Amino acid sequence: MNVPDSVLVLRFSAVGDVVLTAPALEALRLAWPGTRIVVAVKERLAHLLRHNPNVDEVLELRRGEGPVSFARRLRQKRPGAVLDLHNKIRSKLLRWQMPGVRSVVWRKRDFRDTLPVKLALRPYRASMRFTDRYHAAVEELVGRPLPRGTLRYFLGPDDRELADGVLRAHRIDPGLPLVGISPGANWETKRWPAERFAALARRALAAGLQVAVQGSESEAPLGQLVAREAPGAADLTGKLDLPGLGGFISRCTAFVANDSGPMHMARALGVPTLAIFGSTDPAMFDFAGHAMLFAGVECAPCSFFGRSRCPRGHFRCMLDLSEERAWEALAPLLRAGRRLPLSA
Numbered sequence: 316m317n318v319p320d321s322v323l324v325l326r327f328s329a330v331g332d333v334v335l336t337a338p339a340l341e342a343l344r345l346a347w348p349g350t351r352i353v354v355a356v357k358e359r360l361a362h363l364l365r366h367n368p369n370v371d372e373v374l375e376l377r378r379g380e381g382p383v384s385f386a387r388r389l390r391q392k393r394p395g396a397v398l399d400l401h402n403k404i405r406s407k408l409l410r411w412q413m414p415g416v417r418s419v420v421w422r423k424r425d426f427r428d429t430l431p432v433k434l435a436l437r438p439y440r441a442s443m444r445f446t447d448r449y450h451a452a453v454e455e456l457v458g459r460p461l462p463r464g465t466l467r468y469f470l471g472p473d474d475r476e477l478a479d480g481v482l483r484a485h486r487i488d489p490g491l492p493l494v495g496i497s498p499g500a501n502w503e504t505k506r507w508p509a510e511r512f513a514a515l516a517r518r519a520l521a522a523g524l525q526v527a528v529q530g531s532e533s534e535a536p537l538g539q540l541v542a543r544e545a546p547g548a549a550d551l552t553g554k555l556d557l558p559g560l561g562g563f564i565s566r567c568t569a570f571v572a573n574d575s576g577p578m579h580m581a582r583a584l585g586v587p588t589l590a591i592f593g594s595t596d597p598a599m600f601d602f603a604g605h606a607m608l609f610a611g612v613e614c615a616p617c618s619f620f621g622r623s624r625c626p627r628g629h630f631r632c633m634l635d636l637s638e639e640r641a642w643e644a645l646a647p648l649l650r651a652g653r654r655l656p657l658s659a
């Protein structure tokens with residue numbers, strides 16, 4: 316196709332899915348350096364893209380804004396092409412309101428997996444990495460094979476300072492070795508038990524490291540539990556907004572998290588990361604230079620994005636992962652050092 320003056324990229328949520336667009340945006344920029352890249356995202360997640368040098372404009376979907384109003388604003392940008400990396404009802408409605416504009420749509424998975432995995436009839440096996448699927452959509456749009464971009468997260472200029480203020484208020488020195496712990500996740504079956512995070516925190520504290528627990532306001536009970544069972548660990552749940560979260564993770568010597576947005580942010584920041592997987596498929600992501608724990612029980616992974624409870628009732632995908640195994644995986648990361656230079 317002719318190289319368009321601008322491309323509109325759609326990816327509205329969630330934290331991890333937006334962070335994972337970075338390599339695709341880099342590939343698009345390298346392929347069409349003169350094209351304006353506009354990304355549409357939910358207002359509350361705009362910070363994830365605002366400092367990315369491969370994004371020229373972030374168009375924020377306001378809270379409560381309907382598809383007709385937002386489509387009007389999108390059309391004003393006069394995109395020459397649409398790259399739909401969201402591919403849900405919202406992005407479909409928007410594309411329908413831009414007739415005549417060429418669209419390329421990302422596919423999250425093979426459609427033959429949808430029904431049997433949703434009904435828990437068989438485990439899910441991702442046939443491609445998440446970022447490779449995004450990349451394939453960029454190649455389809457550009458019409459030729461492209462070099463892959465790098466998973467990077469670009470901090471804002473004040474993000475680290477914001478985080479440092481919160482850390483100091485909780486008696487954590489941002490300049491000293493720090494283990495970040497993130498025991499939350501959107502779905503219950505993606506959560507390694509908080510008691511085991513606490514046991515891991517006790518080991519890190521005993522090794523002379525500082526420990527801070529991160530999470531949303533609704534995850535405060537998890538932070539309280541870890542801080543109670545691992546005296547000395549700072550509970551930062553509910554204390555960091557999105558800019559502060561990136562700043563905090565960037566201060567960590569290593570980061571431990573479930574399959575969640577903060578886990579992807581940590582990898583994208585080059586912070587050595589221990590990722591703990593239960594009911595979802597780690598094959599969707601790249602852990603080179605990081606570590607990943609997956610028990611590999613015969614029923615796992617039983618879902619695409621997690622469940623509210625274990626359909627088998629035993630939850631062995633997570634309960635089979637001991638804190639000893641986690642500590643053995645974490646210890647080398649603490650010695651490894653950062654994988655990427657800091658981006659701000």
Ligand code: SF4
Binds near residue numbers: 504615624626628631
């Ligand atoms: S143990 Fe339960 S939640 Fe975990 S993968 Fe098996 S069925 Fe799913």
